[in-house]
Amino acid sequence: MIVALMGYMGSGKSTIGKELATVLNYKFLDLDSVISDAEKSSISDLFKKKGEIYFRKKEAFYLNEILKSENHVVLALGGGTPCYGNNLQLLLKQSKVSTFYLKLSLPLLSSRLFKEKNDRPLISHIDSEEALTEFIGKHLFERSQYYSQAKHIIDIDGKSQQDILEAILMYLI
Numbered sequence: 001m002i003v004a005l006m007g008y009m010g011s012g013k014s015t016i017g018k019e020l021a022t023v024l025n026y027k028f029l030d031l032d033s034v035i036s037d038a039e040k041s042s043i044s045d046l047f048k049k050k051g052e053i054y055f056r057k058k059e060a061f062y063l064n065e066i067l068k069s070e071n072h073v074v075l076a077l078g079g080g081t082p083c084y085g086n087n088l089q090l091l092l093k094q095s096k097v098s099t100f101y102l103k104l105s106l107p108l109l110s111s112r113l114f115k116e117k118n119d120r121p122l123i124s125h126i127d128s129e130e131a132l133t134e135f136i137g138k139h140l141f142e143r144s145q146y147y148s149q150a151k152h153i154i155d156i157d158g159k160s161q162q163d164i165l166e167a168i169l170m171y172l173i
């Protein structure tokens with residue numbers, strides 16, 4: 001079984017993913033870190049030096065590799081992973097993959113991301129919280145249709161990490 005976490009930047013995929021892997025005694029993989037390690041570059045530098053399309057191709061390639069070769073893994077996807085190429089179809093068609101959308105509302109995403117936008121290349125240039133809210137709102141409008149196809153949708157507004165973990169585990173155990 002592979003548990004794949006999807007959701008917008010800052011929704012907590014990496015944070016929750018690590019904890020979930022510990023509880024399940026699974027390996028934890030973060031797709032962004034897999035790409036970063038393989039390319040020997042931070043994601044921000046990769047965007048700067050090689051461009052977003054290069055990153056999207058690598059993202060699709062490493063997702064394929066992981067789905068082909070791994071098992072008993074919690075996989076935190078990148079924020080955009082399900083929205084490009086046939087990544088979503090690939091995730092949904094495999095019975096060994098259980099997909100979860102960590103769904104956080106626009107105001108909470110915006111206030112959370114404004115504090116840590118600097119290492120996120122798509123938003124690092126945005127300099128007011130109002131402009132960030134506008135950007136994320138538009139982005140979510142485009143992306144929600146992909147995220148919402150996850151097998152399980154977990155509404156995480158106001159939930160602690162423990163609450164979210166329990167909500168996911170309910171579907172897995």
Ligand SMILES: Nc1ncnc2c1ncn2[C@@H]1O[C@H](COP(=O)(O)OP(=O)(O)OP(=O)(O)O)[C@@H](O)[C@H]1O
Pocket residue numbers: 007008009010011012013014015016032076077078079112116120159160161164
């Ligand atoms: N349930 C929660 N309540 C409050 N803060 C949280 C919760 N879960 C995660 N966070 C915090 O939100 C921030 C973003 O979390 P995280 O980096 O795990 O998101 P992500 O979905 O992996 O983002 P990205 O797609 O950019 O990699 C972190 O500072 C994390 O500590």
Ligand SMILES: O=C(O)C1=C[C@@H](O)[C@@H](O)[C@H](O)C1
Pocket residue numbers: 008009032043077078079080081120121122
């Ligand atoms: O939402 C996105 O498109 C991204 C999210 C991050 O996880 C990284 O994958 C990268 O910064 C792009």
Ligand SMILES: [Mg+2]
Pocket residue numbers: 013014015030032076
């Ligand atoms: Mg992450």
